[in-house]
Amino acid sequence: MTDALLTGANASTEVPLKRRLRRAERARQVKALALVLPLLVFLLFTFAGPIAGMLWRSVDDREVRQVLPQTIAALASWDGRDLPDEKAYAALAGDIMAARASGTIAIAAKRLNYALNGFRTILTSTARNLKTVPEPGTARETLGKINPAWRERATWTTIKDASGPMTGFYLLSALDLTRNVDGAIVAAPPDQAIYRDVFVRTFLISLSVTALCLILGFPVAYLLAALPPGRSNLLMIFVLLPFWTSLLVRTCAWIVLLQGKGVVNESLLWLGIVDTPLRLIYNRFGVCVAMTHVLLPFMILPLYSSMKAISPAYMRAAASLGAPPVAAFLRIYLPQTLPGIGAGSLLVFILALGYYITPALVGGAADQMISYFIALYTTETANWGLASALGAVLLLATILLALVYGKLVQGQQVTGGMKN
Amino acid sequence: MSDSPSLRTPSQRIAWAATIVISTLVFIFLIAPILAIMPLSFSSGSYLTYPLPGLSLRWYDDFINSPRWMNSLKNSMIIGVASTLLSMVLGTLAALGLAQWKSRFKPLVLAFVLSPVVVPGVITAVGLYFFFAPIGLTGSYLGLILAHTALATPFVVITVGATLQSFDTNLARAAASLGASPLDAFRRVILPLILPGVASGALFAFATSFDEVVIVLFMAGPEQRTLPREMFSGIRENISPTITAAAVILTTVSVILLATLEGLRRRNERLKGSA
Secondary structure (H helix, E strand, C coil), X not given: CHHHHHHHHHHHHHHHHHHHHHHHHHHHHHHHHHHHHHHHHXXXXXXXXXXXXXXXXXXXXXXXXXHCHHHHHXXXXXXXCCCCCHHHHHHHHHHHHHHHHHCCHHHHHHHHHHHCCCHHHHHHHHHHHCCCCCCCCCHHHXXXXXXXXXXXXXXXXXXXXXXXXXXXHHHHHHCCEEECCCCCXXXXXXXXXXXXXXXXXXXXXXXXXXXXXXXXXXHHHHHHHHCCHHHHXXXXXHHHHHXXXXXXXXXXXXXXXXXXXXXXXXXXXXXXXXXXXXXXXXXXXXXHHHHHHXXXXXXXXXXXXXXXXXXXXXXXXXXXXXXXXXXXXXXXXXXXXXXXXXXXXXXXXXXXXXXXXXXXXXXXXXXXXHHHHHHHHHHHCCCHHHHHHHHHHXXXXXXXXXXXXXXHHHHHHHHHHHHC | CCCCCXXXXXXXXXXXXXXXXXXXXXXXXXXXXXXXXXXXXXECCCCXXXXXXXXXXXXXXXXXXXXXXXXXXXXXXXXXXXXXHHHHHHHHHHHHHHHHCCCCCHHHHHHHHHHHHHCCHHHHHHHHHHHHCCCCCCCCHHHHHHHHHHHHHHHHHHHHHHHHHCCCHHHHHHHHHCCCCHHHHHHHHHHHHHHHHHHHHHHHHHHHHHHCCHHHHHHCCHHHCCHHHHHHHHHHHCCCHHHHHHHHHHHHHHHHHHHHXXXXXXXXXXXXXXX
C-alpha cells in the first residue's frame, strides 16, 4: 500500500519536477557558456583571426590579377602549349600602359620575380620602352622586339600561374617544389631549394636538444622524486629559478660565458687547458647548450611528477622477488616513467621547433631555424606569401605533435585515476 | 645521504651516488650562468670577465640615467600590468564557465583556449603583424596589451580551473539558497575561495608578458620597446655591462614573482591541512 502511495505521489510530481530541473540545468549551461564567451571572442580577434589571416596569405595570389587584369582574362582560354595569341599580347600592352600610369608595375613585378628570376627586369624594361599602344595586330612583334623574353613560353606560363586568386605556389616553395613550364610539380632549382634543409636542421636541433634534456633531466627528476619532500622542495628552486628567469637574461648569460673573451674561455686559458680561445658560441654547440638550458625545466617537471606517482612498493616487491637492482630498474621502474618521458620529450620538442630568439642570438648563419626565416621574410624582404607558407608548415607540425601530446597526457590521467 | 631510498647492495649505493653527482652537475649547469652574470653588473671595468677590476654601481647608474632603458622598463610595467588585469578578468570568467559547462565540445574549447601557449611565438607574431597593421594596432600600447593578454590568459584559466576542482559547488548553492544574489554569492563566497588561484594565474600572466619579446619585436614601435626588447638589440649590437645590470633587474623581478607564488602555494597547503 505504501508502494502504491509512493508511486502515486511520484506520478503526480515527477513530470513537472523533471522539466523544472532540466530547465534550471539548461539555464545554468547558458550562463556557463556566457562566462566563457568573452574569452572566446577575444581570442578570435587576437589569436585565431590573425593566424587564419596568415594561413590565407599563404594561398592568396591577387597581385598580378589586379595589375594585369586584361592579360589574365585573355590568358584564361590559353592552353599553355604554344605561345598565346595576338589578343593576349595586345591585352598585356594595354595593361602595362595602364599600370605604368598608376605606378603599380612594381607590385606585379615583385610577385612574378618570385616565380621566375629576372621577371622584374622583363616587366620594367617593357614598361619603360613601350611608348604607345601598339597598332592592332602588331603587339606580339612590338613586345618581342622590346624584350625577347615575350617570345618564350615560360614567361607566359609564369603569368598564367600567378593569375590567382589562389595559388599553391608559396606552399610548394616552402617544400622546395615548383611547377615547370608544363604545370607539373618538380623539384625547385638548387639555388632556391633551401627550405627542406632548414626544416631538417630545425628538426635535428630540436631532437638533439630533446635528447640532451632527457639525459640531463632524468637523474635530476629521479633524485627529486626519491628525496623526502622537504629536501626536494629546496632543490626544486634550482629548477624553478631558471624556469622563471627571463629568456633574454639566460641567453645573455650564455653569451657572456661562452664568447671568445668570455668567462669559460678566460678560465680555460688561465688554467692552461687550452692555448687559444675555443669557439663555443655563434655555432651549433652554443645553440644546443643555450636551448637545453632554457628547456630543461620543461623536461624535469613532467618527469618528476610521473616518478613521484610510482609507489616505492613496486621496487621493493621486485627486490623481494629476487630481481637484481638493474633488472628491477629497467623492467619495473623505467616502464612506469615512459608516459612522463613521452610527455616531457614531446613538450620540449614542440617548444624547440618554434624557437627563434635563442638561435638568432647565439647561433651562426647555418644554425638558424625555421622561425628565423619566417621572421626574415615578414619584416626584411616582405615576401609575405612565403613567410605565411613556412608558418603554415610549422603550425601544422606543431598542431600534430600537440594532438599526440594531448592524447598522451589524457591517457596518463585516465590510468592515474584507475590506480587510485 | 641518510634519508636516501633503501640501499642494500653496493651497486645500488654506486647508482645513488652517481645520481647525486650527475644531478649536482645539472643543478650547476642550470644555476651557474644566471649567477655568473650578476657580479659582472657590479664591475667597475667595462669588460665582461673575471676577476673584476673593482666594484662599482656605474652600470646601474648608466641604466637609471639612460632614457632608453628607463623607458623600456616603464613600458614593460605598463604592458605587463594592463595585460595581467585583462587576462585575470577574461581567464577567471572563462574558468568559472568551463567548470560548470557540460558539453562534448568542452575539450575542443579548452584546447582552443589553451592553444596560445603551444603555438610558436613567431606564428602568433606574424599573424598579429598582418592583422593589426591595417587597423592601426601595430606600434601602439593597445595592440601589445591585447596580444600579451592572449598569451597570458591560458595560465589564468589553468590556475583558476585547478582551484575550482577542489571547490565545493554546494557552497555557491548554499549562498543562493540563503538569499544571496548571484553577484553577492560571487563576491563574498566564490571569489575569496578562488583568490589564490587567481593570484597565481596573475603572477604567471605578468611573467609571460614581462618576458615576451617575439611579438614586441614585430609589433612595437620605438616608443613601446620593452625591457627584453631593449636587451635583444643590446645583445645584437654589443654586450655592455649595462645589459647585465638590466639582467639583474629582470631576474630580481622573477625572484619576487617566484617567491610570491611559493608563498601562495604554502599558504594554500596550510589552509588545506588545517581544514
